[in-house]
Amino acid sequence: MPEMIADKWQLWTVILGLGLTTFVLRFSFLGLIGNRQLPPLVLRLLRYTPMAVIPGLVAPAAVWPAATGGETDPARLCAALATVAAGLLWRNTLAAVAVGVVTLVAGLQIFG
Amino acid sequence: MLSPSVRSTFLRGLRASLPFTAMIVPFGALFGIVARAHGLSILEAMAFSIVVIAGASQFAALQLMQEGAPLLIVILTATAVNLRMAMYSVAMAPHLGRAPLWQRALVAYVLIDQSYLLGAAAFERERGWSLAEKLGYYFGSVVLLCGLWYLATWVGAAFGALLPQGLAIDFIVPVTFLAMISPMLLTRAQMAAALVSIGLSLALWWMPYSSGLLVAALCAMATGAAVETWEGRNA
DSSP: OOOOOOOHHHHHHHHHHHHHHHHHHHHIIIIIIOSOOOOHHHHHHHHTHHHHHHHHHHHHHHHSOGGGTTOOOHHHHHHHHHHHHHHHHHOOHHHHHHHHHHHHHHHHHHHO | OOOHHHHHHHHHHHHHHGGGHHHHHHHHHHHHHHHHHTTOOHHHHHHHHHHHOOHHHHHHHHHHHHTTOOHHHHHHHHHHHTTHHHHHHHHHHHHHTTSOHHHHHHHHHTOOHHHHHHHHHHHHHOTTOOHHHHHHHHHHHHHHHHHHHHHHHHHHHHHGGGSOSOSOGGGHHHHHHHHHHGGGOOSHHHHHHHHHHHHHHHHTTTSGGGTHHHHHHHHHHHHHHHHHHHHHHHO
16 A cells, blocks of 8 residues: 555645646736746747656666665566557557556566 | 636536546545544645645645645745746736636646646647636646545545555555655666765765755756756767
8 A cells, every 4th residue: 555645734735835836827917917928948848848857757666665664675567667668659649658557567476 | 707718618628637636536536535644634635735736836835744844844844845836826927817816826736747737738729718717727737636636635534544454554655755766767868867866865864854955856847857958969
């Protein structure tokens, strides 16, 4: 089982805080700044945010999962690699999720 | 009352959004399931999906809270996942920026990947549309997707506990992230950004309060932009 998020005060702060910052990002140019453009360099940097944040968020969880106390787990590592391979190959998110979950369940049977 | 032409663009937007429902429903249900597995109530899972409506950042926030990251880092990192939305806002402003303030606020609230993609493509194609027709198309393209996002979150949160145990649900979030991001890696600049992000986040894992990820993400953004610039110069 994953760690439980028990601190409700903290949870609601995250929900409302993230909701606010996300709305500000969405409203920024529509609402307040009007019809102005961002410099091309800023637009170019913003384009890379998904691939800059998400792989780095996942990598430690794949290599040192909290659920095993930080010990590298072959089932989780294989599932991560299989998901990426399927995603690169088929360019389809749902297919990649399916491959990842099947690999994870099979890996836990084999290595667990 | 809506004029017939606005009703027609609304319906066109609605039809154009149908293929995306196949993605929104399982993704929303998964968020509900994972949120419940992390100890959130149904109400809290729903609040997340209604207040934030940005799946990737919601999963990121859950992952970081589970790791015990401090409040500020959770909000900053999950916000960083959504930085692209400022870019969407820039793209929509010339088309929808003259609407009344309350309508622009509503446009902003439902500015998701899909409404941006559909809106940007349609407004480029249909140069002659009025503001009202554009707004009709935009809201048509998103009304079903947002409704299904809330509904799917509720279904996942309410019935997720019926799933078999032993699925290592802690790792469903990383798998979902990898499945979202790997189909997007098409260019060398995108690959380079992803590799720098992985390498640095592992190398900087010792940094306190999960702050290494923010440093890794900034370096990865700079890498992607630098490779793109360099390739453009050599093209």
